[in-house]
Amino acid sequence: MDRESLKKSGLLEQYILGVTSRKESLLVEKILEESPEAREDYEKLRNELDSYATDNGLTTPLEGREIRTATDYEDLDHEMILAISERNYSLVIWRYCLMAACLLLLCFSGYLFRLSETNKTEIVTEKAHHAQDNNAHKQALKKIEEQAPDWHHMKTINAPTAAGTVILHFLDEQELVFLDLSHVEPLSEEDAYFIFTGLGDEDGEDGEVIAVVPAHRQLHLHPVTMPEGAKDLRVFRWKLSEGIPKGDRQEDLVAALPLPVRTD
Numbered sequence: 001m002d003r004e005s006l007k008k009s010g011l012l013e014q015y016i017l018g019v020t021s022r023k024e025s026l027l028v029e030k031i032l033e034e035s036p037e038a039r040e041d042y043e044k045l046r047n048e049l050d051s052y053a054t055d056n057g058l059t060t061p062l063e064g065r066e067i068r069t070a071t072d073y074e075d076l077d078h079e080m081i082l083a084i085s086e087r088n089y090s091l092v093i094w095r096y097c098l099m100a101a102c103l104l105l106l107c108f109s110g111y112l113f114r115l116s117e118t119n120k121t122e123i124v125t126e127k128a129h130h131a132q133d134n135n136a137h138k139q140a141l142k143k144i145e146e147q148a149p150d151w152h153h154m155k156t157i158n159a160p161t162a163a164g165t166v167i168l169h170f171l172d173e174q175e176l177v178f179l180d181l182s183h184v185e186p187l188s189e190e191d192a193y194f195i196f197t198g199l200g201d202e203d204g205e206d207g208e209v210i211a212v213v214p215a216h217r218q219l220h221l222h223p224v225t226m227p228e229g230a231k232d233l234r235v236f237r238w239k240l241s242e243g244i245p246k247g248d249r250q251e252d253l254v255a256a257l258p259l260p261v262r263t264d
Contacts, residue, residue: 002031002035003031003035003037003038003041006028006031006038006041007041011024011027011028012028012038012041012042012045013045015028015042016042016045016046016049017049150171153171154169154170154171155169155170155171156168156169156170157170157257159255159257161184161254161255162254163184163185163237163254163255164183164184164185165183165184166179166180166181166183166184166235166254166255166257167179167180167182167183168180168233168257168259169221176223176224176225176226177223177224177226177233177259178221178222178223178224179195179211179221179222179223179224179233180221180222181193181213181218181222181235182218182219184235184254184255185237185254186215186218187213187214187215187218187237188215189215190239190240190241191215191237191238191239191240192212192213192214192215192237192238192239192240193212193213193218193235193236193237193254194209194211194212194213194235194236194237194238194244195209195210195211195212195213195222195224195233195234195235196208196209196210196233196234196235196236197210197224197226197227197230197231197232197233197234197259198230198231198232198233198234198256208227209244210224210225210227211224212240214240226259230259231258231259232256232257232258232259233255233256233257233258233259234253234255234256234257235253235254235255235256235257236249236252236253236254237252237254238252
């Protein structure tokens with residue numbers, strides 16, 4: 001390319017403005033080195049551009065500052081590209097770290113939710129067990145209360161005897177009699193009261209012994225369950241070591257008490 005071609009192509013003006021590519025800049029610089037005329041055109045055009053900038057108040061480069069060529073700008077672009085790439089790489093790393101943190105947080109939230117649901121299930125199950133236990137306890141307590149004697153309806157019979165007074169406490173609705181021997185003659189350590197039930201026969205035959213009351217239990221109440229058909233209660237006093245004597249025992253009879261008639 002010669003001087004005329006350079007002027008017609010407009011590359012000289014573009015070179016002065018710094019908008020040529022690296023290849024175009026090398027071509028223009030080569031022509032300027034080989035053609036003094038092209039160098040004169042360059043200097044003339046450069047002076048006109050400087051005059052235009054000065055006339056319009058445009059700042060010029062500081063004195064001593066080198067004018068940047070297209071090569072300088074290409075190097076600067078390369079440095080900017082490297083800096084941007086490095087920054088983008090850091091952003092990518094941070095992006096992956098944030099994604100991993102979000103995934104970890106999501107998994108941890110799922111674990112906590114599952115743990116909460118498991119605990120909630122265990123609590124509901126435990127509450128159900130407690131409710132069953134409470135219901136069973138209430139049913140058992142109600143059954144016990146139904147079976148328990150109504151002490152407000154207890155009746156008492158005082159039966160005076162030669163040895164003192166025998167007291168019977170009884171409930172009409174239950175075949176249960178409480179025998180009180182605390183008001184009869186006190187026992188010695190060797191003696192005991194033997195309690196029999198009789199059928200009310202004319203011959204006075206005694207039934208089986210249902211209780212033995214030693215001296216240390218004389219002041220207690222003695223619950224006695226009446227056998228079916230029992231009509232009276234008989235109290236004998238014998239030696240505890242000898243037991244029930246054979247033969248006639250009527251002389252040792254302390255009291256013979258008719259049992260209360262049960263009212264249904």
